Amino acid sequence: MSAALDDKTLRTFGELFHGFSVGWLAPIMSGTPAQATRALPPHALDTFAHSRPTDAEADRALYEAFHRLAAQVAPVGTLPYPDRGTWALAMAAHNLATLTDPLLDAVFRRSSRATVRAWADQLVEAAGDPQTRGEALMRYALVERVQALQREDRVIKNWAYTYRFWGRPAPANVVALPKVRFVREAVTQTPLASFWSSDALDDHMFALHGSMQALVARSPLTTLLHLADTPDFHFTPATLAVLSDPALRHGVAHHLVKRGLGTAASRIGAALRELTALGASPTSLGAATAFVMETAMMASLDRQAGEAVPNCSDVDARLFWAVLPEALGGHDALDPLEVVPPSDRRRLGEWAMAISALLDDDTRHLATSLFRRVALPSVRSPS
Template sequence: MASDDERFEELVTGIVAPLVLGGKLRLARPFGQLGTKLGEGRHIVDADVRSRIDVARVRRARLVAPVDTLPDLDAHEWALAAALNDLLQVTNHELGGLFTKGRYMRLVRSVFDLCGQIPPPRDVGAALARHATFARVMELGRADTSVRWWTGSASFRGVPPPKRLLMWQNLRRVHVETQRVPLHEMCDGLPSTVAEGYQIALAAWLSRSPLTDLGSITRAAPTFAWTPATIALIAVPAGRMLAFRVLSRQRAEHVTTALEKARAGLDGGLATHRAVVEEFSREVVSAFEAMRAKPEKRTASGTSSPRT
């Protein structure tokens, strides 16, 4: 059995490094509750990898804030990375068989429980640090390949087809089609309860990084909804500014539609924060209108009457 240090290294090389630096993620076996303590007192051993991750995180953060440094990943961020690994394992169509389909829902519940043990960012700086690490999560996808030949067909999710199936393509009339499956659709084809649980767990995961949650507000699924963490972020001026900056990188009409749907969905204890949410939504709409007006003003001021 792998030691905790070895499992931490799996998390570094398989999840965090490719997520931050770009590249293919390599999933490890689920971490479960180990994820809550795996990052305590540990840091990335490889100095080169650590340096490149630091630079990439600062570069990402500077898209929304004028910072030159960020703190190292803390235990909560490592726990989020472990939860992401386990969440992606839910999409593994080979995880359960005919008599072991219960594995999917057990893993979904494990991810949900793990996210529940990760507190929201303690302040705006911590929210920015988490976003710098996980900003690309909703860009993740899986390459699925279908192969058809004159006597049959086969599908491969996230893995390339074996070379033997691609031999003698003209003679065997081999046709290969590759499709990119976005993160929110990666459970399609599994039982509906698993797919629904996956969406709920993904929403719970996003809620642990509120700036990332807002930064993907126009996503197809899971639909954005206000959470205590996102409301706490926009309740302070610095957090509100960061929130607008991540929103401004998306299409204005899609952002305003998502904000309106989320405002209408406020209920329960969150309904008491309706005034904060509505004020922020109005400010976002006004800011987008001002941004659209600026090019028009520049065009108008730079236009001269044609000479006669």
């Protein structure tokens, strides 16, 4: 993707970038109507990654939207401008969105769908995993907005004709003189996620599901924040890297507890069990264990007075909760991550003792052996 480009190609890419950044990316990040441009080839990535919108208002709106969404997860002072990986994912998302256009086959040969999807997959591969806190937050912000995309479809009828416009505004002449021509317009919003995940899609559309899953996987922060909706959740090098950052780890734990742990406790416990069985390194186990500790502590302190102890009937949920009494020594309110104020430590210790009484010997043994192997991350880390 780094080969030298001739002047004509650079001009073409410049035009594509303007239409993409100003007409599509800035609007979707800001939550306003967007218009897709032509499919974006992977070899335009280097040009896009070194460009900024020439429209100052779009440039400002783009950065402010990234910052606003990132701040929902972790406190941020300043964010870097979108990095190469974020641009790659944005380009891939744009291409996947264009593939939901029912008129695409009227513009291109049907076989071009496979080409555009392949371009999206190549861009997802080129994105790699985020390397910094800022990159992880930028990707989260992007994927959140992409997953919320909707296609606005219109059916317009007048005294003589019916017109359908999928994902497009109606031309002015079609809706002109509404009273004279008895113009009636029906507008529907169709989530693009339904095109990426529906079981009823044809072969060309069904393949988008795998492409979209691969795109979301490039945002490990998104994966963690939505793990309650992910039955096959497991820890990966990318998610563990995110969890080794205390600000991101705290943000994920806070989000899960605020939503209500529900099935998340069992899924995290299952992922921790798998990681232990695979013989993961002390550092990897430490990142996962620190996440479980902080989430369990936060959930325990968030409970209402007199609330019953959590349901530990599920074996994986038991392992999730077993980490808490093991971290606190079963009786003493020690906080290895220094995330609990001293005023709450006694209450937390009492809760840990109540949980410990529900655990079976096998779960206690696994939690104890886990803590003998872990290397917990530092409380602070660079951004």
